[in-house]
Amino acid sequence: MTTARRGRFAGLDIVWLQSPPWHGVWTRQNHFARRLAADGARILYVENPVAIRARIKAGRRAAAPQEVEPGITVMELPLQLPGSRTSSLIGAINGHRFAGAVKRESARLGFGCPLVWCRLPAAIHTLERLAPRGVVYDVTDDYDYYATSEAERALTRRREQRLAARANQIFTTSEELRTKLCSLASTPVTPVSNGVDSMFFDDSPRDDPLQDVPHPRIGFVGLVASWMDFDLLSRLAAKWPKQVVIVGPVKPEVEQRLAAIPGLVRVGAVPHREVPTYLRAFDVCIQPHVINELRHRSDPLKVIEYLATGRPIVSVALRSLEPLRPVVELASTADDFVRLVAERIDDPRAELALSRRAVAATRNWDTLYLTVAERIERLWRREAR
Structure with missing residues:
Protein backbone atom coordinates (compact mmCIF):
# COMPACT_ATOMS: atom_id res chain seq x y z
CA MET A 1 0.00 0.00 0.00
CA GLY A 195 8.86 19.21 26.34
CA VAL A 196 5.25 20.29 26.36
CA ASP A 197 2.45 20.78 23.84
CA SER A 198 1.13 24.29 23.25
CA MET A 199 -2.36 23.16 24.32
CA PHE A 200 -1.19 22.96 27.94
CA PHE A 201 -0.85 26.76 27.98
CA ASP A 202 -4.52 27.29 27.03
CA ASP A 203 -6.56 28.58 29.98
CA SER A 204 -9.90 28.74 28.14
CA PRO A 205 -12.84 27.82 30.42
CA ARG A 206 -13.59 24.09 30.50
CA ASP A 207 -15.97 21.87 32.43
CA ASP A 208 -14.43 20.70 35.70
CA PRO A 209 -13.69 16.95 35.37
CA LEU A 210 -13.33 16.67 39.18
CA GLN A 211 -16.56 18.30 40.32
CA ASP A 212 -17.07 15.73 43.07
CA VAL A 213 -13.58 16.20 44.52
CA PRO A 214 -13.34 18.93 47.18
CA HIS A 215 -10.58 21.54 47.22
CA PRO A 216 -7.72 21.58 47.84
CA ARG A 217 -6.91 19.03 45.15
CA ILE A 218 -3.43 17.51 45.06
CA GLY A 219 -2.89 15.82 41.71
CA PHE A 220 -0.55 13.56 39.78
CA VAL A 221 -0.81 12.77 36.06
CA GLY A 222 1.28 10.02 34.49
CA LEU A 223 2.07 6.34 34.46
CA VAL A 224 1.94 4.71 37.89
CA ALA A 225 4.82 2.26 38.05
CA SER A 226 7.57 1.02 40.35
CA TRP A 227 9.15 4.47 40.45
CA MET A 228 6.24 5.84 42.53
CA ASP A 229 6.87 6.39 46.25
CA PHE A 230 3.81 4.57 47.59
CA ASP A 231 4.67 5.34 51.21
CA LEU A 232 4.69 9.04 50.39
CA LEU A 233 1.38 8.68 48.54
CA SER A 234 -0.06 7.02 51.65
CA ARG A 235 0.99 9.97 53.80
CA LEU A 236 -0.53 12.46 51.40
CA ALA A 237 -3.80 10.52 51.15
CA ALA A 238 -4.01 10.25 54.96
CA LYS A 239 -3.59 14.01 55.38
CA TRP A 240 -5.90 14.95 52.50
CA PRO A 241 -8.34 12.02 52.13
CA LYS A 242 -10.38 11.98 48.91
CA GLN A 243 -8.39 14.98 47.68
CA VAL A 244 -5.26 13.30 46.26
CA VAL A 245 -6.01 12.56 42.60
CA ILE A 246 -4.16 10.04 40.44
CA VAL A 247 -4.74 10.35 36.69
CA GLY A 248 -3.14 7.75 34.44
CA PRO A 249 -2.75 4.03 33.79
CA VAL A 250 -1.31 1.69 36.43
CA LYS A 251 1.27 -0.99 35.73
CA PRO A 252 -0.08 -4.43 36.73
CA GLU A 253 2.86 -5.15 39.01
CA VAL A 254 2.01 -2.17 41.27
CA GLU A 255 -1.78 -2.33 41.11
CA GLN A 256 -2.11 -3.97 44.52
CA ARG A 257 0.18 -1.44 46.18
CA LEU A 258 -1.81 1.47 44.81
CA ALA A 259 -5.17 -0.15 45.61
CA ALA A 260 -4.07 -0.64 49.23
CA ILE A 261 -3.82 3.12 49.80
CA PRO A 262 -7.12 4.44 51.19
CA GLY A 263 -8.27 7.94 50.38
CA LEU A 264 -6.95 8.22 46.82
CA VAL A 265 -9.14 9.42 43.96
CA ARG A 266 -8.25 7.26 40.96
CA VAL A 267 -9.29 8.51 37.55
CA GLY A 268 -7.39 6.06 35.35
CA ALA A 269 -6.07 6.72 31.86
CA VAL A 270 -7.45 9.66 29.91
CA PRO A 271 -6.75 10.75 26.30
CA HIS A 272 -3.76 13.06 25.96
CA ARG A 273 -5.95 15.96 24.81
CA GLU A 274 -7.82 15.84 28.14
CA VAL A 275 -4.74 15.98 30.37
CA PRO A 276 -4.53 19.81 30.51
CA THR A 277 -8.14 19.98 31.75
CA TYR A 278 -7.25 17.79 34.73
CA LEU A 279 -4.10 19.77 35.48
CA ARG A 280 -6.08 23.00 35.57
CA ALA A 281 -8.46 21.37 38.06
CA PHE A 282 -5.59 20.73 40.53
CA ASP A 283 -4.55 23.17 43.23
CA VAL A 284 -1.09 21.59 43.60
CA CYS A 285 0.63 19.29 41.09
CA ILE A 286 2.90 16.62 42.54
CA GLN A 287 5.63 14.26 41.45
CA PRO A 288 5.95 11.65 44.25
CA HIS A 289 8.65 9.45 42.76
CA VAL A 290 11.26 7.49 44.67
CA ILE A 291 14.65 9.16 44.81
CA ASN A 292 17.23 6.90 43.21
CA GLU A 293 19.88 7.02 40.52
CA LEU A 294 17.45 6.01 37.78
CA ARG A 295 15.14 8.93 38.57
CA HIS A 296 18.07 11.34 39.06
CA ARG A 297 19.11 10.64 35.46
CA SER A 298 15.60 11.08 34.00
CA ASP A 299 14.00 14.19 32.55
CA PRO A 300 10.44 14.11 33.98
CA LEU A 301 8.13 15.14 31.17
CA LYS A 302 5.12 15.71 33.44
CA VAL A 303 6.88 18.46 35.40
CA ILE A 304 7.20 20.50 32.20
CA GLU A 305 3.49 19.97 31.47
CA TYR A 306 2.67 21.04 35.02
CA LEU A 307 4.70 24.23 34.54
CA ALA A 308 2.79 25.15 31.39
CA THR A 309 -0.43 25.48 33.40
CA GLY A 310 1.18 27.86 35.89
CA ARG A 311 0.11 25.69 38.82
CA PRO A 312 2.35 25.23 41.88
CA ILE A 313 4.43 22.04 41.78
CA VAL A 314 5.98 19.90 44.49
CA SER A 315 8.42 17.20 43.42
CA VAL A 316 11.00 15.00 45.04
CA ALA A 317 14.48 16.52 44.73
CA LEU A 318 16.09 15.06 41.60
CA ARG A 319 19.39 16.24 40.12
CA SER A 320 17.72 16.71 36.75
CA LEU A 321 15.23 19.17 38.27
CA GLU A 322 17.78 21.40 40.04
CA PRO A 323 17.72 24.00 37.23
CA LEU A 324 13.96 24.33 37.82
CA ARG A 325 14.25 25.01 41.56
CA PRO A 326 13.14 28.68 41.17
CA VAL A 327 9.74 27.51 39.87
CA VAL A 328 9.42 23.97 41.30
CA GLU A 329 9.39 23.08 45.00
CA LEU A 330 11.91 20.26 45.56
CA ALA A 331 11.61 18.03 48.64
CA SER A 332 14.50 15.89 49.90
CA THR A 333 12.40 13.99 52.46
CA ALA A 334 8.81 12.84 52.85
CA ASP A 335 8.34 15.35 55.70
CA ASP A 336 9.53 18.15 53.42
CA PHE A 337 7.21 16.98 50.66
CA VAL A 338 4.10 17.03 52.88
CA ARG A 339 5.10 20.39 54.36
CA LEU A 340 5.65 21.97 50.94
CA VAL A 341 2.29 20.71 49.65
CA ALA A 342 0.59 22.30 52.68
CA GLU A 343 2.46 25.57 52.10
CA ARG A 344 1.48 25.72 48.44
CA ILE A 345 -2.15 25.06 49.34
CA ASP A 346 -2.07 28.01 51.74
CA ASP A 347 0.01 30.16 49.40
CA PRO A 348 0.13 28.99 45.76
CA ARG A 349 2.61 31.79 44.97
CA ALA A 350 0.43 33.06 42.16
CA GLU A 351 3.08 35.65 41.35
CA LEU A 352 5.20 32.77 39.95
CA ALA A 353 2.54 31.58 37.48
CA LEU A 354 3.97 33.61 34.60
CA SER A 355 7.52 32.47 35.42
CA ARG A 356 6.42 28.83 35.46
CA ARG A 357 4.79 29.23 32.06
CA ALA A 358 7.81 31.06 30.69
CA VAL A 359 10.13 28.21 31.67
CA ALA A 360 7.78 25.68 30.04
CA ALA A 361 7.64 27.81 26.88
CA THR A 362 11.37 27.26 26.37
CA ARG A 363 10.63 23.53 26.19
Whole structure:
Protein backbone atom coordinates (compact mmCIF):
# COMPACT_ATOMS: atom_id res chain seq x y z
CA MET A 1 0.00 0.00 0.00
CA THR A 2 1.39 3.41 -0.94
CA THR A 3 0.08 6.85 -0.07
CA ALA A 4 1.34 10.06 -1.67
CA ARG A 5 2.84 12.38 0.92
CA ARG A 6 3.94 15.98 0.69
CA GLY A 7 6.33 17.95 2.82
CA ARG A 8 9.94 18.22 3.88
CA PHE A 9 10.22 14.48 4.52
CA ALA A 10 8.10 13.19 1.64
CA GLY A 11 9.70 9.93 0.55
CA LEU A 12 11.16 9.13 3.98
CA ASP A 13 9.94 5.95 5.70
CA ILE A 14 10.63 5.43 9.41
CA VAL A 15 10.17 2.31 11.51
CA TRP A 16 9.68 3.45 15.13
CA LEU A 17 10.86 0.35 16.91
CA GLN A 18 9.48 -0.93 20.23
CA SER A 19 8.02 2.17 21.84
CA PRO A 20 5.27 2.81 24.43
CA PRO A 21 1.65 2.17 23.37
CA TRP A 22 0.47 4.93 21.05
CA HIS A 23 -2.76 5.39 23.00
CA GLY A 24 -1.11 5.22 26.43
CA VAL A 25 0.55 8.04 28.35
CA TRP A 26 2.08 10.21 25.66
CA THR A 27 5.87 10.42 25.53
CA ARG A 28 8.37 12.18 23.29
CA GLN A 29 7.95 9.25 20.86
CA ASN A 30 4.38 10.35 20.07
CA HIS A 31 5.31 14.01 19.79
CA PHE A 32 8.25 13.56 17.43
CA ALA A 33 6.57 10.86 15.35
CA ARG A 34 3.48 12.94 14.67
CA ARG A 35 5.56 16.00 13.73
CA LEU A 36 7.71 14.01 11.33
CA ALA A 37 4.53 12.57 9.80
CA ALA A 38 3.06 16.06 9.47
CA ASP A 39 6.27 16.95 7.56
CA GLY A 40 5.64 14.17 5.05
CA ALA A 41 7.32 11.08 6.52
CA ARG A 42 5.53 7.74 6.64
CA ILE A 43 5.88 6.04 10.00
CA LEU A 44 5.36 2.47 11.16
CA TYR A 45 5.10 2.86 14.92
CA VAL A 46 5.89 -0.50 16.52
CA GLU A 47 4.66 -0.79 20.09
CA ASN A 48 6.55 -2.58 22.84
CA PRO A 49 5.98 -6.34 22.81
CA VAL A 50 3.54 -7.77 25.32
CA ALA A 51 4.46 -10.68 27.56
CA ILE A 52 2.41 -13.85 27.11
CA ARG A 53 1.15 -13.72 30.71
CA ALA A 54 0.00 -10.10 30.31
CA ARG A 55 -1.85 -10.82 27.07
CA ILE A 56 -3.65 -13.81 28.60
CA LYS A 57 -4.62 -11.74 31.63
CA ALA A 58 -5.94 -8.97 29.39
CA GLY A 59 -8.02 -11.58 27.54
CA ARG A 60 -7.61 -10.19 24.05
CA ARG A 61 -5.81 -10.92 20.82
CA ALA A 62 -3.30 -8.66 19.15
CA ALA A 63 -4.96 -5.81 17.27
CA ALA A 64 -4.48 -5.44 13.53
CA PRO A 65 -2.23 -2.58 12.37
CA GLN A 66 -4.12 0.70 12.29
CA GLU A 67 -3.52 4.12 10.78
CA VAL A 68 -4.00 6.40 13.81
CA GLU A 69 -3.12 9.65 12.05
CA PRO A 70 -2.24 10.50 8.44
CA GLY A 71 1.10 8.87 7.77
CA ILE A 72 1.29 6.93 11.07
CA THR A 73 0.45 3.22 11.25
CA VAL A 74 0.61 1.55 14.66
CA MET A 75 1.28 -2.18 14.95
CA GLU A 76 1.60 -4.65 17.81
CA LEU A 77 4.36 -7.26 17.87
CA PRO A 78 3.90 -10.99 18.39
CA LEU A 79 3.80 -12.18 21.98
CA GLN A 80 7.15 -11.93 23.72
CA LEU A 81 8.71 -15.10 25.02
CA PRO A 82 9.62 -14.64 28.70
CA GLY A 83 13.22 -14.18 29.75
CA SER A 84 14.40 -11.62 27.22
CA ARG A 85 15.65 -9.22 29.89
CA THR A 86 18.16 -11.72 31.23
CA SER A 87 18.95 -14.01 28.29
CA SER A 88 20.75 -13.11 25.07
CA LEU A 89 19.42 -16.30 23.45
CA ILE A 90 15.79 -15.54 24.23
CA GLY A 91 16.33 -11.92 23.23
CA ALA A 92 17.68 -13.09 19.88
CA ILE A 93 14.74 -15.46 19.36
CA ASN A 94 12.27 -12.68 20.13
CA GLY A 95 14.19 -10.30 17.88
CA HIS A 96 13.98 -12.78 14.98
CA ARG A 97 10.22 -13.09 15.43
CA PHE A 98 9.72 -9.33 15.81
CA ALA A 99 11.82 -8.51 12.75
CA GLY A 100 9.74 -10.89 10.65
CA ALA A 101 6.53 -9.12 11.70
CA VAL A 102 8.03 -5.69 11.03
CA LYS A 103 9.25 -6.72 7.58
CA ARG A 104 5.82 -8.06 6.64
CA GLU A 105 4.03 -4.88 7.70
CA SER A 106 6.67 -2.69 6.08
CA ALA A 107 6.15 -4.57 2.82
CA ARG A 108 2.39 -4.17 3.10
CA LEU A 109 2.83 -0.42 3.50
CA GLY A 110 5.22 -0.26 0.56
CA PHE A 111 8.18 0.91 2.61
CA GLY A 112 11.50 0.92 0.77
CA CYS A 113 14.64 1.21 2.87
CA PRO A 114 13.52 2.97 6.05
CA LEU A 115 15.28 4.72 8.86
CA VAL A 116 14.85 2.85 12.14
CA TRP A 117 14.26 4.82 15.33
CA CYS A 118 15.15 2.84 18.48
CA ARG A 119 14.38 3.65 22.11
CA LEU A 120 15.51 0.60 24.11
CA PRO A 121 18.79 -1.37 24.17
CA ALA A 122 16.80 -4.61 23.78
CA ALA A 123 15.67 -3.42 20.32
CA ILE A 124 19.14 -4.34 19.02
CA HIS A 125 17.99 -7.94 18.54
CA THR A 126 15.26 -6.81 16.12
CA LEU A 127 17.37 -4.10 14.50
CA GLU A 128 20.16 -6.53 13.59
CA ARG A 129 17.69 -8.51 11.45
CA LEU A 130 16.54 -5.46 9.51
CA ALA A 131 18.40 -3.57 6.78
CA PRO A 132 17.79 0.12 7.52
CA ARG A 133 19.30 3.03 5.63
CA GLY A 134 20.14 4.61 8.98
CA VAL A 135 19.55 4.21 12.72
CA VAL A 136 18.46 6.73 15.36
CA TYR A 137 18.83 5.91 19.05
CA ASP A 138 16.73 8.10 21.37
CA VAL A 139 17.96 7.69 24.96
CA THR A 140 15.46 8.77 27.62
CA ASP A 141 16.80 6.88 30.65
CA ASP A 142 19.96 5.28 31.94
CA TYR A 143 18.73 1.75 31.30
CA ASP A 144 21.46 0.19 33.46
CA TYR A 145 19.43 1.20 36.50
CA TYR A 146 16.33 -0.76 35.47
CA ALA A 147 18.30 -3.99 35.96
CA THR A 148 17.55 -6.09 39.03
CA SER A 149 20.86 -8.00 39.05
CA GLU A 150 24.46 -7.51 38.01
CA ALA A 151 24.03 -10.09 35.24
CA GLU A 152 21.03 -8.21 33.82
CA ARG A 153 22.90 -4.91 34.11
CA ALA A 154 25.87 -6.33 32.20
CA LEU A 155 23.57 -7.65 29.46
CA THR A 156 21.83 -4.27 29.19
CA ARG A 157 25.21 -2.55 28.82
CA ARG A 158 26.31 -4.93 26.07
CA ARG A 159 23.07 -4.38 24.18
CA GLU A 160 23.37 -0.62 24.51
CA GLN A 161 26.97 -0.67 23.31
CA ARG A 162 25.93 -2.62 20.21
CA LEU A 163 23.01 -0.29 19.54
CA ALA A 164 25.12 2.85 20.04
CA ALA A 165 27.71 1.44 17.64
CA ARG A 166 25.02 0.88 14.98
CA ALA A 167 23.39 4.30 15.42
CA ASN A 168 24.00 7.14 12.97
CA GLN A 169 22.39 9.71 15.26
CA ILE A 170 21.82 9.61 19.01
CA PHE A 171 19.49 11.88 20.98
CA THR A 172 19.49 12.12 24.77
CA THR A 173 17.15 13.84 27.19
CA SER A 174 19.95 15.22 29.36
CA GLU A 175 23.58 16.29 29.36
CA GLU A 176 24.36 13.49 31.82
CA LEU A 177 23.09 10.89 29.35
CA ARG A 178 24.92 12.64 26.50
CA THR A 179 28.20 12.24 28.37
CA LYS A 180 27.55 8.53 28.84
CA LEU A 181 26.60 7.90 25.20
CA CYS A 182 29.59 9.85 23.93
CA SER A 183 31.74 7.27 25.70
CA LEU A 184 30.00 4.45 23.80
CA ALA A 185 29.88 5.80 20.25
CA SER A 186 31.64 8.13 17.83
CA THR A 187 28.38 9.07 16.13
CA PRO A 188 26.76 12.50 16.79
CA VAL A 189 25.07 12.71 20.22
CA THR A 190 22.57 15.56 20.54
CA PRO A 191 20.75 16.44 23.78
CA VAL A 192 17.05 17.17 23.20
CA SER A 193 15.06 17.53 26.41
CA ASN A 194 11.45 16.54 27.01
CA GLY A 195 8.86 19.21 26.34
CA VAL A 196 5.25 20.29 26.36
CA ASP A 197 2.45 20.78 23.84
CA SER A 198 1.13 24.29 23.25
CA MET A 199 -2.36 23.16 24.32
CA PHE A 200 -1.19 22.96 27.94
CA PHE A 201 -0.85 26.76 27.98
CA ASP A 202 -4.52 27.29 27.03
CA ASP A 203 -6.56 28.58 29.98
CA SER A 204 -9.90 28.74 28.14
CA PRO A 205 -12.84 27.82 30.42
CA ARG A 206 -13.59 24.09 30.50
CA ASP A 207 -15.97 21.87 32.43
CA ASP A 208 -14.43 20.70 35.70
CA PRO A 209 -13.69 16.95 35.37
CA LEU A 210 -13.33 16.67 39.18
CA GLN A 211 -16.56 18.30 40.32
CA ASP A 212 -17.07 15.73 43.07
CA VAL A 213 -13.58 16.20 44.52
CA PRO A 214 -13.34 18.93 47.18
CA HIS A 215 -10.58 21.54 47.22
CA PRO A 216 -7.72 21.58 47.84
CA ARG A 217 -6.91 19.03 45.15
CA ILE A 218 -3.43 17.51 45.06
CA GLY A 219 -2.89 15.82 41.71
CA PHE A 220 -0.55 13.56 39.78
CA VAL A 221 -0.81 12.77 36.06
CA GLY A 222 1.28 10.02 34.49
CA LEU A 223 2.07 6.34 34.46
CA VAL A 224 1.94 4.71 37.89
CA ALA A 225 4.82 2.26 38.05
CA SER A 226 7.57 1.02 40.35
CA TRP A 227 9.15 4.47 40.45
CA MET A 228 6.24 5.84 42.53
CA ASP A 229 6.87 6.39 46.25
CA PHE A 230 3.81 4.57 47.59
CA ASP A 231 4.67 5.34 51.21
CA LEU A 232 4.69 9.04 50.39
CA LEU A 233 1.38 8.68 48.54
CA SER A 234 -0.06 7.02 51.65
CA ARG A 235 0.99 9.97 53.80
CA LEU A 236 -0.53 12.46 51.40
CA ALA A 237 -3.80 10.52 51.15
CA ALA A 238 -4.01 10.25 54.96
CA LYS A 239 -3.59 14.01 55.38
CA TRP A 240 -5.90 14.95 52.50
CA PRO A 241 -8.34 12.02 52.13
CA LYS A 242 -10.38 11.98 48.91
CA GLN A 243 -8.39 14.98 47.68
CA VAL A 244 -5.26 13.30 46.26
CA VAL A 245 -6.01 12.56 42.60
CA ILE A 246 -4.16 10.04 40.44
CA VAL A 247 -4.74 10.35 36.69
CA GLY A 248 -3.14 7.75 34.44
CA PRO A 249 -2.75 4.03 33.79
CA VAL A 250 -1.31 1.69 36.43
CA LYS A 251 1.27 -0.99 35.73
CA PRO A 252 -0.08 -4.43 36.73
CA GLU A 253 2.86 -5.15 39.01
CA VAL A 254 2.01 -2.17 41.27
CA GLU A 255 -1.78 -2.33 41.11
CA GLN A 256 -2.11 -3.97 44.52
CA ARG A 257 0.18 -1.44 46.18
CA LEU A 258 -1.81 1.47 44.81
CA ALA A 259 -5.17 -0.15 45.61
CA ALA A 260 -4.07 -0.64 49.23
CA ILE A 261 -3.82 3.12 49.80
CA PRO A 262 -7.12 4.44 51.19
CA GLY A 263 -8.27 7.94 50.38
CA LEU A 264 -6.95 8.22 46.82
CA VAL A 265 -9.14 9.42 43.96
CA ARG A 266 -8.25 7.26 40.96
CA VAL A 267 -9.29 8.51 37.55
CA GLY A 268 -7.39 6.06 35.35
CA ALA A 269 -6.07 6.72 31.86
CA VAL A 270 -7.45 9.66 29.91
CA PRO A 271 -6.75 10.75 26.30
CA HIS A 272 -3.76 13.06 25.96
CA ARG A 273 -5.95 15.96 24.81
CA GLU A 274 -7.82 15.84 28.14
CA VAL A 275 -4.74 15.98 30.37
CA PRO A 276 -4.53 19.81 30.51
CA THR A 277 -8.14 19.98 31.75
CA TYR A 278 -7.25 17.79 34.73
CA LEU A 279 -4.10 19.77 35.48
CA ARG A 280 -6.08 23.00 35.57
CA ALA A 281 -8.46 21.37 38.06
CA PHE A 282 -5.59 20.73 40.53
CA ASP A 283 -4.55 23.17 43.23
CA VAL A 284 -1.09 21.59 43.60
CA CYS A 285 0.63 19.29 41.09
CA ILE A 286 2.90 16.62 42.54
CA GLN A 287 5.63 14.26 41.45
CA PRO A 288 5.95 11.65 44.25
CA HIS A 289 8.65 9.45 42.76
CA VAL A 290 11.26 7.49 44.67
CA ILE A 291 14.65 9.16 44.81
CA ASN A 292 17.23 6.90 43.21
CA GLU A 293 19.88 7.02 40.52
CA LEU A 294 17.45 6.01 37.78
CA ARG A 295 15.14 8.93 38.57
CA HIS A 296 18.07 11.34 39.06
CA ARG A 297 19.11 10.64 35.46
CA SER A 298 15.60 11.08 34.00
CA ASP A 299 14.00 14.19 32.55
CA PRO A 300 10.44 14.11 33.98
CA LEU A 301 8.13 15.14 31.17
CA LYS A 302 5.12 15.71 33.44
CA VAL A 303 6.88 18.46 35.40
CA ILE A 304 7.20 20.50 32.20
CA GLU A 305 3.49 19.97 31.47
CA TYR A 306 2.67 21.04 35.02
CA LEU A 307 4.70 24.23 34.54
CA ALA A 308 2.79 25.15 31.39
CA THR A 309 -0.43 25.48 33.40
CA GLY A 310 1.18 27.86 35.89
CA ARG A 311 0.11 25.69 38.82
CA PRO A 312 2.35 25.23 41.88
CA ILE A 313 4.43 22.04 41.78
CA VAL A 314 5.98 19.90 44.49
CA SER A 315 8.42 17.20 43.42
CA VAL A 316 11.00 15.00 45.04
CA ALA A 317 14.48 16.52 44.73
CA LEU A 318 16.09 15.06 41.60
CA ARG A 319 19.39 16.24 40.12
CA SER A 320 17.72 16.71 36.75
CA LEU A 321 15.23 19.17 38.27
CA GLU A 322 17.78 21.40 40.04
CA PRO A 323 17.72 24.00 37.23
CA LEU A 324 13.96 24.33 37.82
CA ARG A 325 14.25 25.01 41.56
CA PRO A 326 13.14 28.68 41.17
CA VAL A 327 9.74 27.51 39.87
CA VAL A 328 9.42 23.97 41.30
CA GLU A 329 9.39 23.08 45.00
CA LEU A 330 11.91 20.26 45.56
CA ALA A 331 11.61 18.03 48.64
CA SER A 332 14.50 15.89 49.90
CA THR A 333 12.40 13.99 52.46
CA ALA A 334 8.81 12.84 52.85
CA ASP A 335 8.34 15.35 55.70
CA ASP A 336 9.53 18.15 53.42
CA PHE A 337 7.21 16.98 50.66
CA VAL A 338 4.10 17.03 52.88
CA ARG A 339 5.10 20.39 54.36
CA LEU A 340 5.65 21.97 50.94
CA VAL A 341 2.29 20.71 49.65
CA ALA A 342 0.59 22.30 52.68
CA GLU A 343 2.46 25.57 52.10
CA ARG A 344 1.48 25.72 48.44
CA ILE A 345 -2.15 25.06 49.34
CA ASP A 346 -2.07 28.01 51.74
CA ASP A 347 0.01 30.16 49.40
CA PRO A 348 0.13 28.99 45.76
CA ARG A 349 2.61 31.79 44.97
CA ALA A 350 0.43 33.06 42.16
CA GLU A 351 3.08 35.65 41.35
CA LEU A 352 5.20 32.77 39.95
CA ALA A 353 2.54 31.58 37.48
CA LEU A 354 3.97 33.61 34.60
CA SER A 355 7.52 32.47 35.42
CA ARG A 356 6.42 28.83 35.46
CA ARG A 357 4.79 29.23 32.06
CA ALA A 358 7.81 31.06 30.69
CA VAL A 359 10.13 28.21 31.67
CA ALA A 360 7.78 25.68 30.04
CA ALA A 361 7.64 27.81 26.88
CA THR A 362 11.37 27.26 26.37
CA ARG A 363 10.63 23.53 26.19
CA ASN A 364 7.83 23.60 23.59
CA TRP A 365 7.77 20.41 21.50
CA ASP A 366 7.56 22.48 18.30
CA THR A 367 10.84 24.19 19.15
CA LEU A 368 12.55 20.98 20.25
CA TYR A 369 11.42 19.31 17.03
CA LEU A 370 13.44 21.78 14.96
CA THR A 371 16.66 20.22 16.24
CA VAL A 372 15.37 16.68 15.67
CA ALA A 373 14.17 17.50 12.15
CA GLU A 374 17.48 19.12 11.19
CA ARG A 375 19.43 16.05 12.37
CA ILE A 376 17.04 13.60 10.71
CA GLU A 377 17.19 15.46 7.41
CA ARG A 378 20.98 15.53 7.53
CA LEU A 379 21.05 11.77 8.20
CA TRP A 380 18.43 11.01 5.54
CA ARG A 381 20.16 13.02 2.82
CA ARG A 382 23.56 11.56 3.68
CA GLU A 383 22.33 7.95 3.70
CA ALA A 384 20.40 8.49 0.45
CA ARG A 385 23.59 9.22 -1.51
